[in-house]
Amino acid sequence: MRRKFLFLVADGMGGWPGELDAATAMEAAATPVMDAMARKGLVGLARTIPPGMPPGSDVANMALLGFDPASHHTGRGPIEAAAQGLELAEDDLVWRCNLVSVTDYSAGGLMLDYSSGHITTEQSRPLIQALDEYCAKCSDEFAPFRFYPGVQYRHLLVQRGAASLPEAKLPIRPPHDITDQPIAQDLDAYRSSPLLWSLTRCAARFLEGSGNATKANAIWPWGQGRALTLPGFEQAFGMKGAVISAVDLIKGLGRAAGMEVIDVEGATGLLETNYEGKVRAAMDFLKHGDFAFVHLEGPDECGHGGDAKGKAEAVARFDSRVAAPLLEAFPDAVFLVTCDHLTPIAKRTHVNDPVPFVLFGRGVAQNGATAFSEAQAASTGLLVDEGHTLLAWALKQAGMP
Template identity: 35%
Template sequence: MKYIVVLGDGMADEPIAALENKTPLAWAKTPNLDRLSRLSELGMVHTIPGGMKPGSDTANLAVLGYNPEKYYSGRSPLEALSIGVPMKDTDIAVRCNIVTLSEEEGPFGEKRIIDHSSSEISTEDCAVLLREVERQLADETYQFYVGTSYRHCLIWNRGKVVELTPPHDILGQKIGQYLPEDEVLREMTEKSYHILVNHPLNLERKKKGLNPANCCWFWGAGTKPALTSFQEKTGKKGMMVSAVDLLKGIAVGAGMGVACVEGANGGLYTNYAGKVEAAVNALTRQGYDFAYIHLEAPDEMGHQGNAEKKVQAIEFLDGKVIGPLVEKMEDAGEAFRLLVLPDHPTPVRVRTHTSESVPYMLYDSTSLRRHEQSYNEEECRKTGNFVASGYRLIDKFLAV
């Protein structure tokens, strides 16, 4: 038996008036999910423990079977693992997003975060900007490391875990009250804006109608993580297929394999076919038992507040991942279980993560159910199936 998770990041949502009061998941045309859902177990799962913030870090740890209350040590340290940062036990890793701030005259604290992803800037362009910030601000205490797209890392030697605000939580708001309390981080935030606001690359981006990547925003501070081996914990050899450093970092920390898929960028137009191929190859040719295919686009479209594109992201998940994946596994003659779910909701209305439970679909190619329910929030809720502790869902999934 092979096991596959398809994780649509932030895919769950609320009913939206423009979608005839349906959620994007219920509105989207998903023939492959519709077919499988009628043969699957449907239900709801709560991935965010009480009192913890609804991040992709805590939620994906839970989906992989790690209790976030035990294993979570901060978001950025997990990403640091992915990009090969040599963290010492005394280091603090801090996420460094390069965001778009408004550029009106006046005090720095009056500016607003316009776009947390700077028009989904490419890694290549963002690396140019981060290197200039590094040239002017890095020293023995603070070191910058390039990640993916707008997502990068700051290592703070002998630092401290401080409370910092995720930029996607305050889109459109004045930044003054959310700037770091730590004096050095606060100063670096403002200095980075002055370094980047008139950088030639940003001037060129504005000419093209793209948002400038004009400020480093620090958040997600934490200590070096220590995860139990996924294989030791589950008895399954696992492969991670994701474009996002956070998920790759969780995999590295858990001793899982990490697939490198050319053209996978975490956006709406990622290399879906390459991700499917990487997962199938791992399961059918490379001796892996478990593959985790992570798709970031639904979350990004939720942060953008774009219901139409979120629907499109879900339709891409269905047509470009679920359909080909099932077909390839069937052609290979492999018995398999497929778990489809979001990690958390990212409602278009609020443009950030929330803690509500999310719908899951568990398909077993060897044990088909028969019912008429479809895979969406309302239908899954109606089943009455509920997993209260998200990290226990994997026990149900891997049970034979």
């Protein structure tokens, strides 16, 4: 019987010393299962962000799945469009579109919350649908734009026929990178496109209306690009694979690579999520599949929120409620455990530092780590410098063709 491969990813799990006293959240968290894997397996660092690319989950998770972002990445919006199965023309421009909270949608405004208080999907979907209808009625000039509702604060804006226009290169910062910071430079970028500037102001007026009881008072289009295409995962790696995640970003990567995309009821992308449902989904898939990519968003959300204790708790739950039951269910499987990028509490956003990983399974050599942490990973001297080669390297180390 073919061995199973479980790739467990705790988004943003890594950090810097000083998150909790002198320790990182990983070091402070109770992680007996991952520590045991580290003592018996290969521990090292992987550089998931290619030089010159932004340290986003879109870039990093594409690399973890074995695809070179320098060759395949077109933007965050297109990945999430793939998750929704949107039909896109070659010249369409796809934006990720956050519902955000700002002090004021003007040059003097600050970004208060990239998630509008973690607005729920039940609140946000009708809001985006109503916004789409409102803008369509507002002016004929908005005809190239369509809003598509997603999950929680994460939505899409498609600008038809704009992939070759200057808008495709506008340098809009991810809103989670600029919490409590001025938004003037981004509004200047929007303003350079009169049509986009008009649309965002129209949306702000709509969201300020009396019918909106949420904290969302502006939209934030960013991460724009052409439609995404990826090679087939099974053809590339010889394994039938699935992705299990609460976020459209991971689902989009999986769908674009021809993998099975498994939705789990109650998976939120937050600290409180359906851990057991994700574990069951992986177990069920591996009855007939070979490779499960199980992704947890909670540590990253806590990192963006500056919540060190919450981040450590998210890491501990990842260990006890994901890694532990999966290891018990698949003792002969190969496990690769890592994060996509670091989200240090001091920064409250992503950085491009190499990420710690542990490879564990029968036949995998040990290299002297005593626990699973950033410092232990650095101490082994093992570095996979091109993150998109990590999966193929791991398969080779485990003796899997």
